[in-house]
Amino acid sequence: MKQHQNTRSGIESPGMQVGAFALVLGAFAGIASAASGYGNCAVSGKRGSVKLETVVPGALSVRPNLPAPGWWNGDSPDTVKDGFEYCLAANMAYRAGLDRVIVVNRSFAQVLTGQAKGFDIALSEITITDERKKVVNFTAPYFNSDQGVLVKAGAKIDKDNIKNMRLATELATTTLQYILDHIKPAQPPKVFASPAPMYAALAAGQVDAVLYDTPNVLTRAKESNGKLEVVGRYDMGERWGGLVNKDSPNLAAFNQLIEDLKNDGTLDRLASRYLTPNLGIDPAKLPVFTP
Numbered sequence: 174m175k176q177h178q179n180t181r182s183g184i185e186s187p188g189m190q191v192g193a194f195a196l197v198l199g200a201f202a203g204i205a206s207a208a209s210g211y212g213n214c215a216v217s218g219k220r221g222s223v224k225l226e227t228v229v230p231g232a233l234s235v236r237p238n239l240p241a242p243g244w245w246n247g248d249s250p251d252t253v254k255d256g257f258e259y260c261l262a263a264n265m266a267y268r269a270g271l272d273r274v275i276v277v278n279r280s281f282a283q284v285l286t287g288q289a290k291g292f293d294i295a296l297s298e299i300t301i302t303d304e305r306k307k308v309v310n311f312t313a314p315y316f317n318s319d320q321g322v323l324v325k326a327g328a329k330i331d332k333d334n335i336k337n338m339r340l341a342t343e344l345a346t347t348t349l350q351y352i353l354d355h356i357k358p359a360q361p362p363k364v365f366a367s368p369a370p371m372y373a374a375l376a377a378g379q380v381d382a383v384l385y386d387t388p389n390v391l392t393r394a395k396e397s398n399g400k401l402e403v404v405g406r407y408d409m410g411e412r413w414g415g416l417v418n419k420d421s422p423n424l425a426a427f428n429q430l431i432e433d434l435k436n437d438g439t440l441d442r443l444a445s446r447y448l449t450p451n452l453g454i455d456p457a458k459l460p461v462f463t464p
Contacts, residue, residue: 210273211263212254217439221270223430226422227293233266234275235259236284238297240369242392243451250276257447258296261315264439265294265430281367282345285309287418294427295416298386300347310419312427314412315440320348321387321403322462323375323394330382330404332462338381339363341371348384351409355464375401387456388448395453405460 210232228234237245237258247253253276262274281297283289287308298318301311324330330338340362342348352362363380365371372393374380383390387406394401415427434440 211267212259212274214255214260214263216260216264216267218264218268218433218437220267223269223426225265225269225271225293225426227271228291229275231271232273232275233262233269233271233294234277234292235262236279236289236292236295236297237276238281238368241298241389242396243388243448244298245276246447250278255447257316257443258298260443260447261434261440262294262296264434265427268430268433269426281343284416285345290418293417293421293423297416298389298413299416300411301414302347305416308419310417310421310424312415312417312424313431314414315431315435316413318386318388318411318413319409319456320351320384320407320411321390321456321459322405322407323372323383323385323390323401323403324381325375325378326397326400326402328381328402328404332405332460332464335382335462339379340382340384341365341374341380342384343368343371347409347411351407352384356407357464387459388452391452391454391456395451403459405462406456407462407464 225233237250237253239245240248241256244256244258245253246256246259253259259274259276266274277292279289279292279295284295284297285305294312301314305311322330322335336356336358338358339360340352340356340358342352342362342364344364344366349362349364352358363374365374368385368389371383371385375383384407387403390403394403415431417424417427
């Protein structure tokens with residue numbers, strides 16, 4: 174969706190199968206108490222084991238995607254204190270010997286084109302693509318995903334009649350191109366600059382379905398008190414990675430951090446802590462739509 178493509182790592186399985194979802198929170202051996210600079214996150218590993226050159230000394234500046242419950246728990250940069258990607262950033266900061274995480278707003282379109290400045294890394298559910306690699310750099314993938322179909326509860330939408338529906342997605346995303354190239358709806362999809370107005374359009378009946386990352390639309394459905402539901406998913410084989418500008422000196426260090434966090438089980442623990450409770454169901458059990 175929003176920015177995505179191919180199997181996300183850390184939690185490997187076809188189409189956003191967070192296979193390790195079944196992991197219980199488990200013992201966080203060697204985990205340090207979270208300082209205020211890391212929000213509510215538990216941090217682990219060896220502090221200062223990796224070196225990062227950051228735009229703000231002593232801090233890791235991260236660009237999120239809001240709203241994204243489960244990934245960034247909070248409605249604004251000032252209120253986010255935990256979530257999968259926030260706590261991923263907190264663990265990176267801790268292991269880099271940094272004292273805090275700073276959440277910064279940046280235009281997604283400018284981030285994708287390498288024009289945004291003033292951040293060290295974007296952890297924004299961004300799909301890794303060859304086209305995007307021409308202007309920005311991606312870290313090793315940290316998550317696998319696909320695209321869910323969010324509708325009003327009771328809507329009779331399936332893989333066949335969806336072509337005749339009013340579809341919505343976010344601007345500059347791989348999902349938009351997938352809709353145009355593969356689903357080929359009868360009318361052009363409505364495109365939104367951010368998730369909030371896209372969901373509002375669905376609630377207002379201005380569109381029939383929202384196509385977006387499966388974890389995010391499952392969370393939205395779970396929080397809707399039965400008003401919304403996810404009726405299926407498109408398996409696009411997407412992988413999310415952190416995004417840095419071409420001139421960033423930190424790509425190798427971020428790659429090392431992600432591989433370490435994957436190998437020591439931190440990514441699995443973050444998924445169990447922040448994603449499983451928010452999704453409500455295992456995404457793998459949703460029907461797979463084929464265009």
